[in-house]
Amino acid sequence: MLVAKNISKKFSGVIALSDVSLELHPGKVNAIIGENGAGKSTLMKIFSGVHTQYEGEILYNGRSVRFSGTRDAEAAGIAIIHQELNLVPYLSVAENIFLGREITNNLGILDQKAMRRKATELLSRVHLSVSPDTKVTELKVGQQQLVEIARALYADASVIIMDEPTSAISDKEVENLFLIIRQLKGEGKTIVYISHKLKELFAMADRYVVLRDGMSIGSGDMKDISQDELIQKMTGRKLSFEKSGSTVKDKEELLSVKNISLKHPLFRITKLLNNISFTLHQGEIIGLYGLMGAGRTELMETIFGLHPKNSTGEIAVEGKTRKIKSPAQAIEAGIALVPEDRKLQGLILNQTIRSNISMAILQKLQRWGFMLNAKKERELAAEYIGNLAIKTSSATNAAKNLSGGNQQKIVLAKWLATHPKILLLDEPTRGIDINAKAEIYKLMKSLVAGGMGIIMVSSELPEILAVSDRVLVMCEGELTASIPIEEATETEILKCAIHKN
Amino acid sequence: MIALASYKKNISRFQSVIALFILCIVLGVLSDKFFTAANGLNVLRQVAVNVCIATGMTLIVLTGGIDLSVGSVLALCGAITAGLLKNGLSFPSADLFVGFTILGAVLAAVIIGALLGSFSGIVVTSFRVPPFVATLAMLTIARGLTMLYTGGHPISNLGEDFAYIGTGSLLGVPVPVWIAAVVVLIAVFITRKTKLGRYIYAIGGNETAARLSGIRINKVKLTVYAIGAALAALGGVIVTSRLDSAQPNAGISYELDAIAAVVIGGTSLNGGKGSVWGTVIGAVIIGVLNNGLVLLNVSPFWQQVVKGAVILLAVIVDKAGDKKE
Known part of the structure; x- marks a missing residue:
């Protein structure tokens, strides 16, 4: 059994998890339910050793553990299958399954034969009928997911975390996945299942844990709760x-x-x-x-x-x-678009606040058709820095030196300037x-x-x-x-x- | 705190100038021939061609690209200048012959350079070929065209008037230095005072954000490759004029000197950061180093080793500065 006790986690002052306690049972499908930002991913990243700094305790089969990294968690038997799959596209199925855990002979040379044999066995366990030599690029998303599961099986994982496993696969592939999940459950493995799809959860999950705003709100057996009650728990704030x-x-x-x-x-x-x-x-x-x-x-x-x-x-x-x-x-x-990720899509971080603000309307700031009108540009920047109360000592500071809120205001200013x-x-x-x-x-x-x-x-x-x-x-x-x-x-x-x- | 930060920022901006200054002092102490007017002009004359090429390269590198073909473009356009001057264009079928003035031949070469650069630009933008590969292909293509055009033989004896471009002086300063100075001033103006310049930095700094801001990325990239190759062509004119001969093997490995000048001058190969002035300093550092090592009778083999070490040093110092920020 995997137990979390009073887990808290902060990211630069923002609370992501606050005093979360839950139990994940072996031989069961444990659903983790919550809105975007409820803390599901953060919690899973703590279980799988991605985040190593947190408060609280994790008990694994009765022993207190603290993973030092993903390899450590993997060695302990916890595998995570991410929503964005983590396979190397131009390597074969077998190479991916054994990546980082290759089977070698006495001389330290790769034992291709043994790996192919083992891969064939693992693939049949996940009902994937492709050759171990197939390149991953040739597989559909659903098939790639099965390769990840095979990888987890090879690592002999006893806890398998699946993050939104059905978000990108067809109905038929979902059926196959469920078949495998039931099989793994029968083998006594702990399945942690994250999904937004309530129908799936009611079909597959045995237990539920609801997270909301970084806190654990409730848990219990799936058969004891209705759909409306579940939604109530997710939102009732x-x-x-x-x-x-x-x-x-x-x-x-x-x-x-x-x-x-x-x-x-x-x-x-x-x-x-x-x-x-x-x-x-x-x-x-x-x-x-x-x-x-x-x-x-x-x-x-x-x-x-x-x-x-x-x-x-x-x-x-x-x-x-x-x-x-x-x-x-x-x-x-x-039309103006203030994109989702201001650092990757909104700002030229190395450049000044001023040139970020003027970026989308430079053609209107020209003199004689070929030269930028520096005075107009200065006035424009000053106007928006004032109107939006962007906190900075100077319009020539680089955008990267400002806080998130002020950076967002720069992006807004750029777009408001286009009227x-x-x-x-x-x-x-x-x-x-x-x-x-x-x-x-x-x-x-x-x-x-x-x-x-x-x-x-x-x-x-x-x-x-x-x-x-x-x-x-x-x-x-x-x-x-x-x-x-x-x-x-x-x-x-x-x-x-x-x-x- | 802020004063200290901006002081540090200025130090890193003038890093290459300080390096050049120290280099000159050391060479001046070691050799009494170094600090003479004749030697100074000599160094400038030698770096003029690299300054022209490296200036264009700077614009390309600022967008996050690179152009490996400049040496070959230089050779091809130099050969075309010489060929047009010497033989003109004749169309036997139409019984037509067109002769070229010096200005006409130079303009034709520069325009052809710009077209070659545009071709690379189209390959990079429309076909999404990485700049390294696209311009590597152009390097071979342009060299091959040079061989075809010249038949593998130099085109020589181009006349004294033409030789003025590469060997003459105006007000005591060599003409190539004047040309390079004009090129640099225009490029500085473009990068600092125009929309195009802003777009160049924006694309190199964050291409996604630039595209979302409505900047036509492909147009800007095409333009910088065209400018880069046009300046390489101008370099070809100067080299051809100086030697009074277009050599089919001219310009080999010039792209490396240009890239070295860009890098030593503090422009990031990732784009978005750097300046034309920096590149000029970078080119002069390379020139002074070559000149000084010759004056000190250092073997040419060692000169290459030293040049390589300086490039490494420049990049490492630059990276260290980045980290501190």
């Missing part, structure tokens, strides 16, 4: 922000999206977005909610012209159909402190008061409820609900976001 009433009434239509679909760039049959249509009005804030992998970011990117080759559908701005095949065309149409009509915000408050959050909400309110329309993607329900005039909910690439703010509750939104069939 007090509102930390005041719910706002909608102020939008009969305003002009700003953005109209019709039948947007997006194909997966590699697996062409998979649709990342399926036939999405909605409208955004002047002065309106739409909160876009969905669980991981629902397609929220992809929708924003498609509207912003980042997937010209794989997407279909129609986008109209102020009633006029616009061809948007690149960010440049999106900007021209009056957009439509502002797309993807997780605008992720990883920033509570004061900066409040400032950003206030800014959003004042922007829509000036006639802008905003779509805010967020994983935080309280934030969605506090800021939005209307809530759109996505699940697996589809729009599943459009709820006026007056009728929106956490439970209702989450119900629409969770996969049911």
